[in-house]
Amino acid sequence: MIVLDPAHGGTDTGARGENGVAEKDIVLQIARAVREQLSRDAYRVLLTRNDDSNPSYDDRAALANAYRDAIFISLHVSSTGTPGTARAYYDQFSTPIPQPSVATGPGAKPAAAPPASSLAVWEQAQRPYLDTSHRLADLIQADLAQSFSGSPSASIAAPVRALRSVTEPAVAIEISSVSGSTPDALAATAGPVAAAIAHGISALRQTSSAGVK
Ligand SMILES: [Zn+2]
Numbered sequence: 058m059i060v061l062d063p064a065h066g067g068t069d070t071g072a073r074g075e076n077g078v079a080e081k082d083i084v085l086q087i088a089r090a091v092r093e094q095l096s097r098d099a100y101r102v103l104l105t106r107n108d109d110s111n112p113s114y115d116d117r118a119a120l121a122n123a124y125r126d127a128i129f130i131s132l133h134v135s136s137t138g139t140p141g142t143a144r145a146y147y148d149q150f151s152t153p154i155p156q157p158s159v160a161t162g163p164g165a166k167p168a169a170a171p172p173a174s175s176l177a178v179w180e181q182a183q184r185p186y187l188d189t190s191h192r193l194a195d196l197i198q199a200d201l202a203q204s205f206s207g208s209p210s211a212s213i214a215a216p217v218r219a220l221r222s223v224t225e226p227a228v229a230i231e232i233s234s235v236s237g238s239t240p241d242a243l244a245a246t247a248g249p250v251a252a253a254i255a256h257g258i259s260a261l262r263q264t265s266s267a268g269v270k
């Protein structure tokens with residue numbers, strides 16, 4: 058099961074090009090085409106939205122969290138970056154894992170208490186999956202780098218709120234760009250993006266099962 062997340066929607070247009078292209082529309086168009094291709098590869102694919110709505114981050118995550126062994130892929134088109142390049146991201150938490158308070162050195166402050174509210178715990182949901190998400194992001198990025206020349210060879214760690222509440226491997230893919238690429242060129246990225254997702258997932262499965270033995 059692959060849960061594809063066309064980012065933004067509704068009043069949240071995402072990035073906007075001078076040509077009037079809105080990220081929210083392009084990512085939906087790309088997600089639909091990616092779904093079509095991945096379905097032909099015998100993947101089950103769900104979209105977090107299939108219209109101009111804007112579900113909350115938690116609603117989007119809940120769709121993936123309802124399935125065992127799902128993969129969550131959030132799709133973005135940026136306003137910056139070299140046109141025709143693509144990047145895969147995994148989430149990077151801005152706060153360290155809460156640890157028992159051990160003060161070291163002069164002026165050390167006691168560590169903050171672990172989060173007490175369920176909301177804070179929910180926002181840590183991705184943490185146990187970060188290593189797998191990182192591996193998947195690297196595998197997808199290696200493939201993207203082949204199809205989109207000028208793209209980095211490794212994935213990027215960044216605080217990505219869309220991934221944070223997902224209890225599955227979760228990666229964001231960002232394509233450049235709404236202002237530097239034509240709508241047709243952006244739509245045409247769906248094929249190589251779908252291939253990169255499929256190759257990344259199958260490579261991840263192989264390395265995971267080899268590691269278990
Ligand atoms: Zn975006």
